[in-house]
Amino acid sequence: MKYGINASLSVSAARPVTVESSTPITIIATVDKGDVGFKKFNNAEDGLKYVKDTNITSGTLKASLTGIFLQGVNCPIVCILIKKATAAADKTAVLAALSEVTKADIKTGISPRLGVLISPEFSADVNVGAKLDAMASKIWATGITDDFTNDEAGFKNYLGNFASKFMVHTTGRTKCDGVFIPNSALLAGVIARFDAEPFGWAKSHSNRVVKGAADTDRFIEHIEGSDCEARRLRGEGAMMIIKNHGWRTEGFETRDIDPVWKSLDRVRCFYRVLDAIVKANLWAKDREADQLIEVKKTVTEFMNELVGNGVAIGFKVYFDPKKNTKATVSAGKFYLTIEFQDMPSIKELNIELVYSDDWSDVLINFLNKGE
Secondary structure, three states, X not given: OOOXXXXXXXXXXXXXXXXXXXXXXXXXXXXXXXXXXXXXXXXXXXXXXXXXXXXXOOEOHHHHXXXXXXXXXXXXXXXEEEEOOOHHHHHHHHHHXXXXXXXXXXXHOOOOOOOEEEOOOHHHOHHHHHHHHHHHHHOOOEXXXXXXXXXXXXXXXXXXXXXXXXXXXXXXXXXXXXXXXXXXXXXXXHHHHHHOOOXXXXXXXXXXXXXXXXXXXXXXXXXXXXXXXXXXXXXXXXXXXXXXXXXXXXXXEXXXXXXXXXXXXXXXHHHHHHHHHHHHOHHHOOOOHHHHHHHHHHXXXXXXXXXXXXXXXXXXXXXXXXXXXXXXXXXXXXXXXXEEEEOOOOOOOOOOOOOXXXXXXXXXXXXXXOO
């Protein structure tokens, strides 16, 4: 029995939901000297300093970091470095390194989850591209593959090996800072850069300026409003760098079979939102069931924030009676349903210019004023 005046604290308020806005980039790359295995950098500039200090002169690391650095993004970078050897040995090592991506958080303190995953140059190999796809799907990251065939047919043949909602595929190299850099590195920098803007992770990164670009080794025909190579490849799920009022990205679609998940901005938005909601409600695990009121309140307030910032058009949050039965309640299992429609990006704008003679009388009246 408690005597006297007893007091306690409790909470009846929505918990804050925080979405990570800094997008980590994970790179599988080769070096001719220096460390191997996991290596983390605060940003690309930090990584390039390491390249210079270590006197790394060959391999794929320097070009990868340069492409990201030129985009002006300040994001954490995790590298899995491989000592450069023969082409066959490098490929085997890259495949093995991709299997280690899930250990990045333990090894470096930086989680690759929901980030960008690339292996410039090597991902042009279908086997490496497929492994990169598998790992990107596992950690909900955006994987980017390269392709270096010199024509549309060759690139489409490469694209035919993929059907993932977590991947985009690019082709060619772009000349930046005097060297040709695989487009996957440049696009990784573009994505991370614009993700850092308010709710940027929920937006399409097509039609973004690629900084530092000056030339390309793979010209892609682009004619606005007409059938062209860029339009056809975009329809196949390609993300390209084209010359269109400067050098810009073109495409931000996946090759998923479900049309709903063909918009990569939608895929990335939904998985970030889902991840944030799960993290914000971890406190409710193994608590009393009446705490689900607070869970629902937390989610509702978060969704209201998304609507207010133009990320969502509308939503509904509810415990569906069809899913939450007497049996599930007795078992301590509950189902919270969140219906959510994101703000779509403009993929196609059709402008119609129509000739009309409705104003002919204006001309006749004008002419008659001269009498």
